[in-house]
Amino acid sequence: MLSNKLKYFLQQSWLLLVSSFFFGLLIAVTNAALSDRIEQNRIAKLNVLTKSLLPAAERFQPVEAEIEVQLPDGSKEKATIFEALSADGHRVGWSFNAHGTGFAGPVELVVAVDADFRKIMGFSVLASSETPGFGDQIKGDYYRNQFINAPAVRLTLAKSGDPTAIDAQIVAITGATVTSQAVVDILNRFVTQIKDQIQKKGLISNVGK
């Protein structure tokens, strides 16, 4: 009885089983052949973006220390941090990936700070799906320039103010308050927590107060 059922099942579906196996194999081979290149593309893009934030940086060295960031849902995640070095091996800053939820979906940023973790050197958007014309203005100069040279402390979002002032107050994009707030929250979460732990671990000799 059981063997009859099994026989019927195999009779009906052998083509699906066999072809699934071969198609899986085909995808695995393609992936194995291309994954290195895809990873290189990702790193190259990250380097180009980070270099535009830290022009003096020549290469980026991953930070080995265990630095964890607590996310809003309570879970912890190991942060990806790079030490930016100039051509003669001097540290010119730090960069790290930060992410969170925006208005329309996940927002991924790369953030750069100066060598002493006192100032934010700026951020770039790695990936986002914010509304064109509104939320996606976080990629624009008006919003991003406000973060350049801002102190690496908790930032606040204001509805109005002077966007050219270099301070911890960020002026929101009109019509995109949720997205503006999301980016500020992401930066606050990652910058303050990473700064704390880097200081505790003694990775910055000259701790700025």
Added chain:
Amino acid sequence: MSASNGSISSPYSAALFSGLWRENPTFRLLIGMCPPLAVTTAVKPALTMGLSVIFVLVCSNLVVSLMRNLLRPHLRIIMFTVTIATFVTICDLFLKAYTPEMSEILGAYVPLIIVNCIIIFRAEACASKSGPLVSILDGIGMGAGFTIALCILAGVREILATGHLFDIQVMPRAFVPWLALQMPVGAFVTLGLILGLINVLTARKEA
């Protein structure tokens, strides 16, 4: 209609050319309408999308045609889907590896080719009933028709929305860009006007 097809002599040329105009998937059959609306803000992503669809369509048509005598009627749709998904995944990996910036612009729309009904429609209507050569030609013809339609839409939208074509300035400096054409509404309006124009032209031809 039949008069214009009088020159088509063999099933091969019929398979190759019907997708270009008579059965153009975008302008005549209005199927697979997601990419024509979503990825036609500029010609480059539209062309990339079109070439990806040609690749997937030709490969899936060939495979479906080769296994057409083994297909069980009640399992055929799942076989089509598995085949299409395989080639779309491969195509997606190639785009990510060799044109990362295009892959980023197209985003989720490349994996979404899996559910593009042009491909499953050709598997059902042509490849599961015809030999490999006819199926390949049909894939090329239908894919090319789709690509051309995408490029026409994208060309109109890119020129009017940015004044550029292939990122090269083509409109005079005094031209004020029509930003609305870059938004979803631009896709609907452009598509509607082109469809209207085509209907007027064919109605005149038939009259």
